[in-house]
Amino acid sequence: ETGVTQTPRHLVMGMTNKKSLKCEQHLGHNAMYWYKQSAKKPLELMFVYSLEERVENNSVPSRFSPECPNSSHLFLHLHTLQPEDSALYLCASSQDSSGIWTDTQYFGPGTRLTVL
Amino acid sequence: AQSVAQPEDQVNVAEGNPLTVKCTYSVSGNPYLFWYVQYPNRGLQFLLKYITGDNLVKGSYGFEAEFNKSQTSFHLKKPSALVSDSALYFCAVRDGGAGSYQLTFGKGTKLSVIP
Numbered sequence: 001e002t003g004v005t006q007t008p009r010h011l012v013m014g015m016t017n018k019k020s021l022k023c024e025q026h027l028g029h030n031a032m033y034w035y036k037q038s039a040k041k042p043l044e045l046m047f048v049y050s051l052e053e054r055v056e057n058n059s060v061p062s063r064f065s066p067e068c069p070n071s072s073h074l075f076l077h078l079h080t081l082q083p084e085d086s087a088l089y090l091c092a093s094s095q096d097s098s099g100i101w102t103d104t105q106y107f108g109p110g111t112r113l114t115v116l
Numbered sequence: 117a118q119s120v121a122q123p124e125d126q127v128n129v130a131e132g133n134p135l136t137v138k139c140t141y142s143v144s145g146n147p148y149l150f151w152y153v154q155y156p157n158r159g160l161q162f163l164l165k166y167i168t169g170d171n172l173v174k175g176s177y178g179f180e181a182e183f184n185k186s187q188t189s190f191h192l193k194k195p196s197a198l199v200s201d202s203a204l205y206f207c208a209v210r211d212g213g214a215g216s217y218q219l220t221f222g223k224g225t226k227l228s229v230i231p
Contacts, residue, residue: 031217042222043221048217050217090160092160096217104150104165105150107159107161107162108159110158
């Protein structure tokens, strides 16, 4: 589990706060992902980065803003969130090339976010 | 569009008995299929995957899964369950024909192994 790390592990924030989630992968991968896991719902893909370029954004509200400064780091900047945004936010990475996308995604432990 | 279904919210099995967690999928091209496990307050851990080749795939912790193209299924199995196998299990599919980044997950099946 140390291949993909996430900080903080727990975060409580008010609706007017600005905070950031951090993900770091130590696997030499070239693709990184943000997922949202809510109770009673399947995992929702939020963002995908390949070689530091965003390649997919699944209609995520603008109050979530991703940043990928290099292939090892991924951030999720949060501002003016709503209580319904409370969830477990998971980061993942994979080694994908040539547009084939067969490789396994490896997940971090997640950040448990509570919005008051 | 690609989709995956896990028809059981919960599976209970006695320790030492065989276990099966069911998964069916729908894709337009070739399916790339994955199983993950999630323990409380942890991220998802990869168990096994099917991309091509032998229909019976062996993975971590003694788990295996069988790809059945005619039934569009990819059930997870283990010959003898352990109490430590109790966790949440996710099946996931990617449509190989679509060239998509999207990995679609099922809603998960909670496995409880009873001592």
